[in-house]
Every structure is written in structure tokens, then in C-alpha cells.
Amino acid sequence: MDKIISIINKVLENNDKSYDGIFTEATSLRNDIGFDSLDLAELTVNIEEEYGVDIFEDGFVETVGDIMTKTSN
Amino acid sequence: MDIVKNIILTGGSKGLGLEIATYLLNSGYRLHVINRSMPKELEQLQKKHSDKLFVHLFDLENAAELLGFLKTKFPASEPIHGFVNNAALAYDDIVTNLNLESLEKMYRVNVFTPMILTKFVLRNMLYNKISGSIIHISSISVHTGYKGLSMYASTKGALEAFSKNTAREWGQRGIRSNALVAGFMETEMSGTLSDDQRNRIFNRTSLKKPTSKESVAAMVEFLLNEKAASVTGQNIFVDNGTI
Numbered sequence: 001m002d003k004i005i006s007i008i009n010k011v012l013e014n015n016d017k018s019y020d021g022i023f024t025e026a027t028s029l030r031n032d033i034g035f036d037s038l039d040l041a042e043l044t045v046n047i048e049e050e051y052g053v054d055i056f057e058d059g060f061v062e063t064v065g066d067i068m069t070k071t072s073n
Numbered sequence: 074m075d076i077v078k079n080i081i082l083t084g085g086s087k088g089l090g091l092e093i094a095t096y097l098l099n100s101g102y103r104l105h106v107i108n109r110s111m112p113k114e115l116e117q118l119q120k121k122h123s124d125k126l127f128v129h130l131f132d133l134e135n136a137a138e139l140l141g142f143l144k145t146k147f148p149a150s151e152p153i154h155g156f157v158n159n160a161a162l163a164y165d166d167i168v169t170n171l172n173l174e175s176l177e178k179m180y181r182v183n184v185f186t187p188m189i190l191t192k193f194v195l196r197n198m199l200y201n202k203i204s205g206s207i208i209h210i211s212s213i214s215v216h217t218g219y220k221g222l223s224m225y226a227s228t229k230g231a232l233e234a235f236s237k238n239t240a241r242e243w244g245q246r247g248i249r250s251n252a253l254v255a256g257f258m259e260t261e262m263s264g265t266l267s268d269d270q271r272n273r274i275f276n277r278t279s280l281k282k283p284t285s286k287e288s289v290a291a292m293v294e295f296l297l298n299e300k301a302a303s304v305t306g307q308n309i310f311v312d313n314g315t316i
Contacts, residue, residue: 014202038242038243038245038246041195041196041199042199042200044196045149045196045197045199045200046200048149048196049149049150049200
């Protein structure tokens with residue numbers, strides 16, 4: 001989870017955004033962290049480069065836990 | 074240019090593509106050409122620019138395998154600054170003769186693979202935080218009707234719409250997309266026309282002659298360049314003033 005959080009923070013930083021809450025598996029990428037669709041695309045390419053998985057390829061990813069599930073498969 | 078820029082060009086072995094490749098290499102870009110074959114013209118160009126020209130053989134009709142191919146050739150760590158979508162098939166016939174197989178093949182080469190390439194290039198630009206430039210070579214046939222070109226023109230019209238919307242979608246990240254609307258040139262693609270047809274086409278332009286390939290190539294270079302930083306979402310006509 002730490003690596004995923006650090007990628008999320010990198011994308012936030014790239015776009016002059018911040019998230020002060022606690023990261024849990026239920027944390028919503030859009031509603032809690034405040035990512036829009038372009039931020040999510042940037043997150044996807046960074047996750048793909050790290051894990052070799054395109055998390056949005058088959059279906060919707062809503063939470064930090066969803067990313068953990070996709071990257072652990 | 075501050076740094077050597079990496080550009081992907083599809084269809085760079087003949088006609089306009091070869092002209093664009095030559096022009097970009099002479100302007101100092103590092104060029105990756107995706108092409109179905111390696112004819113001698115391209116081989117000669119590669120000999121001359123062996124440190125800057127890389128040819129990747131792939132049949133752009135194969136939309137299903139394109140993404141996998143691109144991932145093996147272009148690692149995310151190598152930034153892509155520009156994409157010139159030039160490769161195209163011209164299936165010309167009157168509409169009543171429409172053949173679905175030929176139409177689908179043309180759509181794969183002219184529309185689907187450029188969209189997949191755009192997806193790939195955008196993702197690379199996002200990863201590398203590049204304010205890149207995408208250029209689709211379109212055709213004047215989208216804007217001025219010609220007998221026999223309705224199906225071909227429809228593929229280029231699709232690209233123009235795709236380009237404008239890509240520009241809107243990704244402008245926030247500094248990525249630009251433009252369509253270059255080229256007039257009729259003296260290329261193999263227009264080679265099936267009779268002299269009478271050619272003359273009639275050229276007479277429909279203000280300058281009464283074929284569009285210069287070099288002029289089109291120079292516009293491609295301008296659109297890739299930061300000098301065109303405020304130009305996006307446009308259809309740029311390089312067509313001898315077709316009327």
C-alpha cells in the first residue's frame with residue numbers, strides 16, 4: 001500500500017493538489033482524494049509503469065483498495 | 074531546440090511520409106518511423122541519419138496487436154514529444170460499390186490504429202510530463218467533395234473530429250492536437266487518377282497546381298515546434314487554396 005500511496009501523492013503534487021486525510025482501502029480516489037479523470041489517467045500510467053498492470057483496462061476503479069486488488073493479481 | 078525531440082511518424086517510406094521524415098531529420102529531431110516495409114528510399118535515409126532515424130516494421134492494419142507492439146518498442150522512460158499520423162489507405166470507389174472488407178481495412182489503418190497510437194502517446198506524455206504535439210494528416214476531400222472519395226474522406230473527417238476533441242480533453246496538460254488538411258499532391262496515392270481528373274482537381278485550387286509536399290512537411294515541423302505553442306484543436310489547410 002505504501003508504494004501506491006507514494007504514487008498517489010506524486011500525482012497530487014504534479015497537479016498542485018493535496019490530501020490531508022488518512023489512506024485506507026476504502027478511501028475514494030475521486031470523492032476523498034479529489035482526483036478528476038485526467039488525474040486518474042496520470043495515476044494509471046504511473047501504476048502501470050510500476051506494476052505492469054493497466055488498472056482501468058477492465059472496469060471502474062473507485063478506491064485505494066481497488067488498486068491494491070488489481071495490482072496484486 | 075533545447076533537447077533532441079523524439080517523434081513517432083507512421084508511414085514514412087514514400088510520398089508525403091518520406092518528405093516529412095526527411096524534413097524532420099534535417100531539422101534535428103530523432104525520428105521513429107512505424108512502417109510496413111523497408112523500401113530502399115527509407116534505407117538510404119536511415120544510412121544518412123543512422124543516429125537519429127529508427128524504423129519499426131509493423132503492419133498498421135493490425136489494430137489488435139498494435140498496443141503490445143508499441144509497449145515493446147517504446148518504454149515509458151523514453152519520452153515521446155510528438156506523433157505524426159500520416160499512414161493511410163485510400164480505398165476509392167463510388168458508394169454503390171461499397172465493399173465492407175475494404176472499408177473495414179481502411180478504417181483500421183486510417184482511424185482505429187491512429188486512435189490507439191494516440192492513446193499510447195498521450196500516456197507516455199503524461200508519464201513524462203511532456204507538453205507534446207499530435208498531428209493528424211487529413212485531406213481536402215473532407216471539405217470539398219470528390220467523386221469516388223466519400224468513404225476515404227469519411228475516415229479523415231473522423232480524424233479531424235478526433236483531433237479537435239483530443240485537443241479539448243488534454244489541453245489542460247499542455248498537450249496539443251491539430252489536423253493538417255493537405256491538398257492533392259503528386260504522390261502514389263493520387264496516382265490512379267487520369268490526367269483529366271488531375272487537371273480538374275488542380276483547377277479547383279487558387280494556385281492551379283498540386284500542393285507542395287515540402288510545404289506540408291514544413292507545416293508539420295511548425296506544429297511540432299514550440300513556436301506553435303498556441304495552436305491547438307485546429308484544422309490547418311495546406312492545399313493551394315482549394316475553392
